Amino acid sequence: MTPPARLLKPGLYAITDSNLLPGDSVLTAVEAAVRGGATLVQYRDKTSSLAERTRLAKSLTSLCQAFQVPLIINDEPELALISGASGVHLGQTDGDLPLARQQLGNQAILGATCHGDIALADSACRAGADYLAFGRFFQSSTKPGAPSAELPVLAAAKQFGRPLVAIGGITLENGANLIQAGADHLAVVGGLFDCDDIEQRARAFSELFQRFHPHYQSPQ
Secondary structure, rough: OHHHHOOOEEEEEOOOOOOOOOOOOOHHHHHHHHHHOOOEEOOOOOOOOHHHHHHHHHHHHHHHHHHHEEEEOOOOOOHHHHHHHOOOEEEOOOOOHHHHHHHOOOOOOOHHHOOOOOOHHHHHHHOOOOOEEEOOOOOOOOOOOOOOOOOOOHHHHHHHHOOOEEEEOOOOHHHHHHHHHHEEEEEEEHHOOOOOOHHHHHHHHHHHHHOOOOOOOOOO
């Protein structure tokens, strides 16, 4: 079996927001993002009912599968299982990685929030995380009170041999520095979805990887 981490291709990690993309608008927005080159998508919805989240997660799973892009569910292994999504992302207080692995199976992609802490990254790896997310690197409107992270943590985290995700206030102007510092994915919310042309914005982020990431491959 192919290890889940090998299914992750460097590139833009599009993260949805239910306040920014209410209802079915998330489907149109995500399609634009993957058409623009997003290599990973996370469905993050803190406001909708379980029935609505289930409906949208199933639709997003079908959409992402059509583009061969993994869909990750934020914080809810059960929703990932019900919807057939590729995996789940868990924050430090939002679930148990070994339990999520037990629920979703060996082929699921498990992501873990590590803030700016190498010790948290080490614990996440030992618990079975397939990728490690660090941030916030810059001021974020999505999580303004989140702990901060510094660029050197990305280089330090290369020791774990996992894909590294940078998150928090990422823009086209600061994204290149994160890639050059070691990020394999730029996780972007408002910097991607709060614009008039999401596909073009996604393409611009993808071009940063084409220029600065040594293993980036343009989507076919």
